[in-house]
Structures are given as structure tokens and as C-alpha cells.
Amino acid sequence: MQSKTRIQLERLLRALVKHDRKAIDDIYEQVEAIDLAEEIEDLEDDQLEYLCSHIDDEKLAEILEESDEELQLEIIDYLDNKRVLSLFNYIPKDNIVDILGELPIGKRKALINLMKADDKRVIEQLLGYDEETAGGLMTTEYIALGAHLSIIDALIKIKEIAPKTEVIDTIFVLNDKRQLIGTADLRDILSSDQNEQLTDIMNDYVISVHPETDQEEVALLVSKYDLTTIPVVNKNNALLGIITVDDIIDVIQEEHTEDMLQMHGVHKEESLDSTLLESIKMRLPWLIVNLTTAFFSSFVIKAFEATIEQIVALSATMTIVSATSGNAGNQTLSILIRSIALGEVRLRDSLPALKKEVCVGILNGFIVGCLSGIIVSLMYGNIYLGVIICMAMTFNFMISGLFGFIIPVALKALKMDPALASSIFLTATTDILGFLTFLSLANLFLPLLT
């Protein structure tokens, strides 16, 4: 696929040089803009400049829309402000705002000042919303019609507006105060009696969000109710914009990536493409935190040096307790983080689930502990060592269930990401308490062990 696009891109460049309009259109029809954008990243600077200055606005706008941030900045660098504005004619408002958001402030202001008053107002309003809220995701390209329009008039309007909008299968129905009072399915409009009014066929139970609603919550609603678009309204229920499902998919991917990465203390913006230096910088802080917690466990062990000196076998067996209970805790932790992300956990009724996790911990701890106990007893020829390891594991697995549950729930309650370094905090707890329990028990029953 990649190399096929490359060939098309080379053909496109040659066609541009020859001003072969037909060939350009042909190629453009056969390639998706996003594939083209991915390939354009690898072009030489002069090739890119040539492409930018010779391809027409609509096509360049599509490429710009699909490019990653870096390429967007590069392309815009080759264009004067007037050309950028004419590209914007082909790009939905929400994406224009995303592009503007990445530009240096001076450039951004210059572009906004050149816009028509209407566009300027909309863009400035959209720029005002936090990127991670419904307002930051919404676009203003949609079809909204008055409730008392007849079906036939509605159809005429729809035909008129359709080419300029992102979504056509849902028509938003407004009252005289521009409040959203319903949605009409295009399929119903097509199959209804032409003299009926929109208000007769509309669905008046509409799921909507406010501009300040967190993007994660928006994604949950869209996925729960199988929506392809969700309207954004203000406190008076006036329609401000809509969010389309493709942006929601991006949000879901983004939030999942964050969960996966943050759990082990990776910065949510790191990716495989980050440079060596960026990766080191982004990972070090949590590694230092982890180092600190590792020293805490080390202090615990150090406190029992006298005991270990007498029975050096403790040194080899204590790590079994910490390693397995750390893993058990991470099992609970991952289930919790996913459940919170999927909106399945509500703080107030989570007590039974907490109890279950603690019970799972105790029972699994006892089973794994018995197994370990038997092996250790046989290995060291001391049954008491086995009993102690079993007790320590049962207790520590319980702790792992408890903290695997509490850490993400607490982070969530503190309005932080439930995944944030949660695995680091958890293994710190299970390590420290694991060593402490096991070595304390060993110390207590020392006479039986020697």
C-alpha cells in the first residue's frame, strides 16, 4: 500500500510540472488524502514547496487536514496568509481550530484577523474551549432547521446546505429561540408526506452535551447510545455545534493510550516517534519516583538485616512474596482502570466490588501461598518457613486487592487520571508490605526457623 501511494505521489509531482490537469485529478481520485499526507512527509523540502504552490486549494486543503502537526506547520510555512485562508474554505471549523491551535500566536492572530467577521466570531469562540471538552471537539457545520418547516421545504433547504456540511443523515430541529427541540432522520424526511411539518416527524428525546463536558464523558455517551453525532448545547439549550463520530473514535483511542501508558508512568504524549531525548526526559520523573519507593522497600529489608543474617534463606524467599502479590495487585488494577474508563464504576456503589476484590485476593493468596509453602518447606527442609510464607502471601494478596482497587478510585476522586502511575504506587505498596509482613513473621518465629 505504502509503495503504491509513493508511485502515485511521484506521478502527481510529474503531472504538476507538466500542468497536466486531467492526470492530477485522476491520481487524486485514486488516492486517499491521508495516505498522500503520510507519503508527503518524506518529500524533499523543494518538492514539498513545489507541490504546495502548484496544487489547487481544495486538494491541498484535504492534505493539510490529514497531515500530522509537524507537516501542517511545514505546509503553512510555504503559504502566504491569503492562501491559508482560501484553504480554510474547504476545512470544517473544528479542524481549522485544531490547526490554528498549533501555530505560533502571532501567525494565529494574523490569520484570524484576516477572516470574515462571521468566521472570525465562530473560530474565536471555538478556540476558547478547552481542547479536551465537547466545545473543543465540536464543529459548526450541520443542518439545523425550524420546527415548523414543511417536509418539502426542509428537503429544499437540505439540498442547498448538504454540500457544505459534515453530517446529513441527522437534521437538528430548532424552535424560534434557536433551542434544540428534536432531531429528524433524513430517512424519515425522505419517506414522509411532503406537507407534514418537521415537528410531526422529529424525535424529541435528544441526547446532548454542554461545551464544557469532558471528552471522555462525550465518548461514553456516543458509544453507549450508538450515536453517529451528538449535539452540543448551552445552558439555555441553544444549539452551539455538533460532534461527529470520527472525532469520538480519536478520543477513545487517545484515552485508551493514556490509560495504558500512564499506568506504568509513561507520559501520555510519548509515542514510538518521540526522540531519544524526549523519551528519556518523559520517563525519568516516574523512574525517580519508583527509585524512591524502591529505597523504601530496601529500608524495610535493611531493618531486618540481623534476622536475614541468621537465616539467609529469607533473602531468596522474600522476593517470591513481593513478586506474586505485585502481579495479583496489577490484575485488580487493570480491571479497575478499564471499568472506570468504560463508566462501569460508580463510587457510591462500589463497595461490593471492593469486597469481592479483597476476597479474591485472600483466596488466591491462600492457594498460591500454600503451593509456595509446600515447595519452600521441601527446599529448605523447614515446615515453619513454608507456613510463614503462606501466611504472608495470603495477607499481602489481600492488600494487593485492596490497593489495586483503592488507588485508581482515589485518583479518580481526586479528579486525576485513574491510571496515573498507579502501577508504581501499587507495587511500592505490595513490595513494602510484602517484605514487612514476611520478615516480621520470620522474626517473630525465629527460634522455629533456625
Next chain:
Amino acid sequence: MQSKTRIQLERLLRALVKHDRKAIDDIYEQVEAIDLAEEIEDLEDDQLEYLCSHIDDEKLAEILEESDEELQLEIIDYLDNKRVLSLFNYIPKDNIVDILGELPIGKRKALINLMKADDKRVIEQLLGYDEETAGGLMTTEYIALGAHLSIIDALIKIKEIAPKTEVIDTIFVLNDKRQLIGTADLRDILSSDQNEQLTDIMNDYVISVHPETDQEEVALLVSKYDLTTIPVVNKNNALLGIITVDDIIDVIQEEHTEDMLQMHGVHKEESLDSTLLESIKMRLPWLIVNLTTAFFSSFVIKAFEATIEQIVALSATMTIVSATSGNAGNQTLSILIRSIALGEVRLRDSLPALKKEVCVGILNGFIVGCLSGIIVSLMYGNIYLGVIICMAMTFNFMISGLFGFIIPVALKALKMDPALASSIFLTATTDILGFLTFLSLANLFLPLLT
């Protein structure tokens, strides 16, 4: 929200008893079927039975579609086969297949045998596909029209078919052999000259998948190209069905959940709702694997008991090496698993990324190692112990970068889930090699440490 739905459900039940048709319709319009389904789960058996036998087919079909597996089985238990079939008239084929898939084989066969020949053929064909492939996701409710249809005739057909189909904004265009040769946007159809043919306005570059394509790959295409629907074709490019974006969102959620859970050895089907016994059963196997690897590290330590006996400080310091390098490895691991899931990693050109991860490991290991070295030197008043810990950490962080990269890539190459127990395998490696490196170095420089 929850309690509001509950009130509506109670009202619904009372309206059913009174046979108050208008009230029933009213309530039903104000509540989403999925909210109702969630609330119905908590009904008493006799209430559920009453509801099932008194509500009309269309409404019950919606509830059935939105229920979870357990409730679906319960509802179907209250209905005779004929009623189930009449509910199926209101449910898209892909969802019928999902429901049938959960029924006992006898019941499933009985229902299929009662179907009309046409339906039977489609359903049996759909049931033949693996659940996790494009075939398992697709539905046969879409609008496909001949390429040489005029716009005006196309519109008439669309109006006719629209009420029975899931997607109307994309019309699939077929040639005489029923091969998919393009798609037409409803917006273009609405705004085109009525005498043109579909073939004049269609987009003939169509992204499609085969029925055996893995669902993860389908999701990647939909998310990359911002599709709201993707057609499924056979090898001759004949249209078999389409997949809608709401099902793709479910796939994305499912795959992410799997990644998150499997990394730490949690069965992909476990959730917060699993019973105590299920949870224990599903988590124990990987805990046992983890116990085995923990014993391997324990054996490594045991082999150095003589060394530890002489310098008991090793016992407290060795865990710093293993804990921090385990965390560093998990950082690499989570980035890799996410990148693989997002389709960003291709095996053949992953060498630079592998090199980067190893370098990040070495450099972060050296930084964290120096810090640890200084603290340990001061704590134990022995600079050599500090040097050894720094060396061991640098080496072991390198290993963690290497294995954090290799484990998911290898699992993927073996056609397994890249996340499957990867964290368990990784920490086993970093623990074993961490203890081995550190204790070997200590043994080597023993005279300097005592």
C-alpha cells in the same frame, strides 16, 4: 439518570397492566432502550415475564437488542419461538446472529428452521463467520443500487428502502455482476441533476474488507479513513454486507480492554461483574505462571546465599535493581503494545525503534544507577557497592528496553495478543537478570565489599 429510568420503568409496568396504550408509547419515547434494558435487569422474574408478554413486538425487540447476554437469554426464555421470530423482524441481521450465537444449539436450530428461506440463508451464512472478523460484524441491511440507475430513480428506490436499513448516507453502487464499483453520497444524489446516472456522481475509490479480515484491522481502517461504514466484499468484489461505525467502536473498546487486562495476565473476558469464583479461576493460571518465574528468581538468589551471608547489605540493595528495571521495562512495554494496537509498528522497519528503546534503557539506567549508587555508597559507607549497583542497573535497564520491545513484537509475530501476560514475562526477565547481574558482580568484587 438511573433512578429517573427506574421511575419510567415502574410507570411502564403500571401502564401495561392498565393496557394504557398512549401512556406506554409516551414513556417509551422518553427513555432510550438501552437505559430501559439496564433497569429491567433488576426486575423480579414475574415482572419481567409480565413485561415480555404484554409489550408489543417492536418495543420488546429494541429492549432485547440492547440487553446484555444474560438478560437476552432470560427474555427469550419467556417467549415462544414464533414470538422470537416476530421480534427478529425489527432487529438488524448482525445483531440477530449475535443473539443466536448465545442460545443453546437446539434452540438456535429450531429458530433458524422456522425462518423464511431467504432469511435462513443470510443468517446461516453470517453465523458461519468467526465472531472476531469482518464477516462476524457485518449486517446485510444497506442500500445497493445499479450503476446505471438515474438519480431520480435512485431517489425513489432510496425512499422505498430507507426505513428498513441502518445506513442511508452512503449508497453502494453495483455493476451488473453485483460487484461493488463505487459509493454515492446521499448529499450528492440530493444535489445532482435528476437525469444523471449514479455512475456519473459516484466515488469509485472504495475502501473495503473481506469477510475473513480481522476485526482489529477493520477498526484501524475505519479510524484512519474516518469512515462511518465500510463494505465487506468477497474475492470477486461482490458486496456481501457492510459494517457500521457503532460496531467498530465496540471493537475498539473490546480490543483496548483486552490489551489492558491481558498485559498483567487477566482473562480478556473478566470484568467487574464476574463472580468471585469466576475471577479466582480466571486469574489463578497466570498467578501460577508468575509463581513459577518468581521461584526462578528465588533460585538465582539462593545460588548466591554464600555471598549474601558475607554481605547481608546485598539483600536489601538487590531489590532496588529489580524493582526499578521492571518499571522501566513496563514503560517500554506499554508504548509498544499501544503502538502495535494503533498499527504504528511494522516488524520490518522496527529496528531503529528497538535501538532507541535500548539506548533509552542504557541512559536512564545510568542516570538512575548513579543516583542509587551515591545513596547506597553513603548508606553503607562502601563506594564499591555503589559502583556495582550503578553497573547492574545500567545493564539491566538495557535488558528491560530490549525485552519490553521484543516480547510484544514476538507475541504479535506468533499471531498471539501482543499484550498476553507480557508484563509477567517481562518482570520475570528483569528480576532474574537483575539479581543475577548484581549478585554476580558483587561476588566478583567480594574482597572490595567486605
